[in-house]
Amino acid sequence: MTAGFIQDELQALRSASLFRRLRSVAGDQGPTLMVDGREVLNFSSNNYLGLANHPALGKAATAAIERYGCGSGASRLISGNMTLHEELEIKLAELKGTEAALVFNSGFQANTGIIPTLVDDGDVVFSDSLNHASIIDGCRLSRAQIVVYRHCDLDQLEHGLKHAPRSSRKLIVTESLFSMDGDEAPLKEIVELSEKYDAMTMVDEAHATGVYEPDGAGFVSQLRLGDRVLVQMGTLGKALGGFGAYVAGSAALRELLINRCRSFIFTTALPPVVMAMAIAAVELINSEPERRRALRNNCARVRDGLASLGFSLGDSRSQILPLLIGNASECMHLSERLLDRGVFAQGIRPPTVPPGTSRLRITLMATHTSAQIDRALEVFASLDKAIERNDSVLR
Numbered sequence: 001m002t003a004g005f006i007q008d009e010l011q012a013l014r015s016a017s018l019f020r021r022l023r024s025v026a027g028d029q030g031p032t033l034m035v036d037g038r039e040v041l042n043f044s045s046n047n048y049l050g051l052a053n054h055p056a057l058g059k060a061a062t063a064a065i066e067r068y069g070c071g072s073g074a075s076r077l078i079s080g081n082m083t084l085h086e087e088l089e090i091k092l093a094e095l096k097g098t099e100a101a102l103v104f105n106s107g108f109q110a111n112t113g114i115i116p117t118l119v120d121d122g123d124v125v126f127s128d129s130l131n132h133a134s135i136i137d138g139c140r141l142s143r144a145q146i147v148v149y150r151h152c153d154l155d156q157l158e159h160g161l162k163h164a165p166r167s168s169r170k171l172i173v174t175e176s177l178f179s180m181d182g183d184e185a186p187l188k189e190i191v192e193l194s195e196k197y198d199a200m201t202m203v204d205e206a207h208a209t210g211v212y213e214p215d216g217a218g219f220v221s222q223l224r225l226g227d228r229v230l231v232q233m234g235t236l237g238k239a240l241g242g243f244g245a246y247v248a249g250s251a252a253l254r255e256l257l258i259n260r261c262r263s264f265i266f267t268t269a270l271p272p273v274v275m276a277m278a279i280a281a282v283e284l285i286n287s288e289p290e291r292r293r294a295l296r297n298n299c300a301r302v303r304d305g306l307a308s309l310g311f312s313l314g315d316s317r318s319q320i321l322p323l324l325i326g327n328a329s330e331c332m333h334l335s336e337r338l339l340d341r342g343v344f345a346q347g348i349r350p351p352t353v354p355p356g357t358s359r360l361r362i363t364l365m366a367t368h369t370s371a372q373i374d375r376a377l378e379v380f381a382s383l384d385k386a387i388e389r390n391d392s393v394l395r
C-alpha cells in the first residue's frame with residue numbers, strides 16, 4: 001500500500017505556512033516556561049488562574065493516588081464510577097447553581113457527544129461561525145441540519161430560527177467567551193431568541209469557567225441565565241488547572257447523557273487523581289477570589305499597554321487578547337521573533353481561525369507579575385517597528 005499522500009499533504013502544509021510542530025516544554029506551567037530549552041515568559045497558556053501549578057492540587061493528587069490508586073479501571077457505567085466522580089459533580093453543580101452536573105473526559109469529548117444526544121436527523125442546530133472545532137464536529141456527528149450563523153449575528157440567527165421546520169427540534173450552540181477572539185457572545189439575546197422560537201440553548205464556557213465574577217461560575221451565571229440555558233459545559237483543563245470537562249444542567253439532562261451520550265458511555269472513566277485535583281480547584285475558585293481580581297488587573301495592564309503601543313485587540317475585554325496579523329507566514333515569523341526575545345505568544349493559523357485572520361493569541365494569568373508584564377510590553381514595543389507594514393490590520 002502506498003502512503004505517498006502523507007508526504008504530499010505535509011508538503012502542501014509547508015507551502016501554505018500551515019505546517020505545525022510540537023514545542024518541547026519543560027518545568028511547570030507557570031508564567032515562565034522552558035520552551036525548546038530556553039526560559040521564556042509564558043503568554044500562551046490557558047492556566048488563567050495559576051491553578052495548574054498550585055500546591056493544593058499537587059497535594060490533593062498525591063493523597064488521591066495513595067488512597068484510590070491510579071486508574072479508574074472501567075467506564076463510569078461499569079465499575080469506574082468512583083466516589084470522587086460524584087463528589088466533584090456535586091461541587092460543580094453547586095458552583096454553577098444547577099440541579100446537577102456530569103463529568104466528561106475532555107471538553108472535546110463532551111461537545112462531540114452532547115450535541116448528537118440532543119439533536120438528530122431532521123432537527124436543526126444553529127452554530128456560531130467561530131465556535132470551537134469540537135462543537136463543529138459535534139454538529140456534524142449529530143446528522144442534524146447545521147445552520148452556521150455569522151459570529152454573534154443575532155439577525156442571521158433569528159432568520160434561521162424563523163425558517164426552521166416547526167416540527168424539528170432546534171438547538172443553538174455558542175461559546176460564551178470565544179477562545180480565539182476573547183470576545184463575548186450576546187447570551188441574553190440568544191436566550192431570548194431561543195425562548196421566542198422554542199429552541200434549546202447550549203453554552204460552552206471552556207474559557208469563562210473560573211474566571212467570571214462574582215464567583216467563577218461563568219458568564220451564564222454572571223448574567224443569571226442559568227435557569228434558561230439547557231446545557232452549560234466547560235472544561236477542567238483551563239482555569240481549573242487540571243484535565244477533563246463538565247456539563248451542568250438539570251438532573252434529567254444528566255440522566256439522558258448517562259443513557260445516551262456515546263462519548264460519555266463508551267470510554268474509561270477519568271482516574272480518581274484527576275477528580276481530586278478538580279475538587280481542589282473548585283475549592284480554590286471559592287476560597288481565593290483574589291486570583292480572579294489579579295487576572296482582571298493583569299488583563300487591563302496588558303490591554304492598555306498594547307493599546308498605547310497602537311495595537312488593536314478587536315472586541316476582547318478578557319484574558320484572551322488576539323493581535324490580528326492576517327497572513328499565516330507573517331504571523332508565525334512574528335511569533336518566532338517574540339520567542340527569540342523571550343516572550344512566548346503563540347501564532348494561531350487556519351484551520352483554528354478563518355483564513356486571513358492569523359493572529360498572535362496572547363493569554364494572561366493571574367500569576368504574571370507586573371515586572372513580567374512590563375518586560376513583555378517592552379518586547380512588543382521593540383517589534384512595533386518590524387510590523388508597521390501590517391498597518392491596516394494591526395491598528
Ligand code: PLP
Nearest residue numbers: 106107108132179206235237244
Ligand atoms: N471548547 C472550547 C471553546 C475550547 O477552547 C476547547 C479547548 O480545548 C474545548 C472545548 C475542548 O476542551 P478540552 O481541552 O477539555 O478537550
